[in-house]
Amino acid sequence: MHPDQRDQQAAFQFKGGNLTITTLELMTADCAKIEQELSRQTQKAPAFFRQTPVLLSFDQLEELPVALEMIVDVCKRNGLIPIAVRCGQEAIKKSAWALGLGWFPPLTERRLKEVAKDKGCIQRLPTRFVRGTVRSGQQIYASCADLVILGAVNEGAEVIADGNVQIWGALRGRAIAGAQGDTDAKVLCQQLRAELVSIAGVFQTFDACEWPENSDLPVELRLEDQSLVIV
Amino acid sequence: MARVVVVTSGKGGVGKTTSCASIGTALAMQGHRTVLIDFDVGLRNLDLVMGCERRVVYDLINVTTGEAKLSQALIKDKRLDGLFMLPASQTRDKDALTYEGVGEVIETLKEEFDFIICDSPAGIERGAVMAMYYADEAIVVTNPEVSSVRDSDRIIGLLDSKTRKAEEGESVRSHLLITRYDPERVEHADMMSVQDIEEILAIPVVGVIPESPAVLRASNQGVPVVHDSDSDAGQAYSDTVARFLGEELPMRFTELERKGLFSRMFGGRR
Ligand SMILES: Nc1ncnc2c1ncn2[C@@H]1O[C@H](COP(=O)(O)OP(=O)(O)OP(=O)(O)O)[C@@H](O)[C@H]1O
């Protein structure tokens, strides 16, 4: 590399961060119905419908096929700018990409919330121990028990317990404690680099650069007043 | 006892075939009888890197289906005695390979060879699982970037669960080979360091191969880069094989060389 190339300013920086965005949760794929409803809402709150960016969510929708292009046009005619879709259906994802829209995987929230309602697991079974690294693509579940991982949980791996989850190495993937709704459950790990932590259905995702202070040290995650705290 | 070694990665284009060719060659240089099997059906290119593409008559699938004898399909290396390769089919359907067929071929090869090196296709599908199924050991090839490391992690998970060794309750001994390593880009935090990768994958590092123009030069000529003993990549592959055979050697080419006036004047690295 030429020595003075290095001194040049970078053209850009990537930044992570959370952004609040309006979601259009579609209950039907019928464009006429969507259009009707949108124009009704526009009359109620015209200010809202001035080039507002929205996320089109198909989480609730089971019917297929979906004419995404037409739905997008309906939105645009009514002052909304679809920027991305959220869905599990491969076909919708493909059309989103073809239309130049972003794609997000469906929310896991619902699944997590559903299990939280069930308080099935009062009697605990013996702790489940797993020796070694839990790797991308692997999922481990300790039913009605605590789970102890004698190693790290890597990105793309998921460890789940109805009781506590204890990780002797770094947590880089997903850890779910109190999967049946035990709000006293905890997640313990040696280093917090998690993608997601959930306790009794209350979950938090972590943006890669925003690690809480001291997350290189052993940490405990638990619930306090329905929200997740890191100790 | 013959050792069956799979060279695998998950992610494509990280240097499996390049590594296979050089590792096999270096083993043969040390007098070990070695055979390379190309499992990348449809995309065979181990024969190109080995420089024997014009001598392919039969392939692995012909042998497993009984259309050819193993001895007819094996191609002897032009430079080294005791080095052979079994090419992949370029025309047949991937699903033509069966576990039984491959198992028989490997059992037969075990009688003749010290090392059986399997070049895996990319991905985590049937082809990759087929290539690793009979392995005693694995060389997991990773580039110093997040996506490659993650795919390797996935592959190590498969080695721990989808192989015959795993089914028998044993484990496949896995070695980490980091290729296309560029200390300068590591220094600028564009790439992951050896330490970072080792910490995540939690298997021992058997070698680090630097990013090097010698690799492309060698594969264009159909001569595995380990023959180019003046090149950094060639030396790194020799070191790798020495470590693989149990020698203890320090890692080379992992630190940024502070370029002196001399190398700057003459264009630096070879
Ligand atoms: N150390 C290196 N320095 C520079 N280039 C390299 C190095 N190692 C591999 N390459 C180049 O990277 C490309 C991919 O290498 P190779 O074919 O060995 O990868 P592969 O993992 O076998 O790919 P595939 O998944 O497609 O089978 C080739 O062009 C090769 O020359």
Ligand SMILES: [Mg+2]
């Ligand atoms: Mg290859």
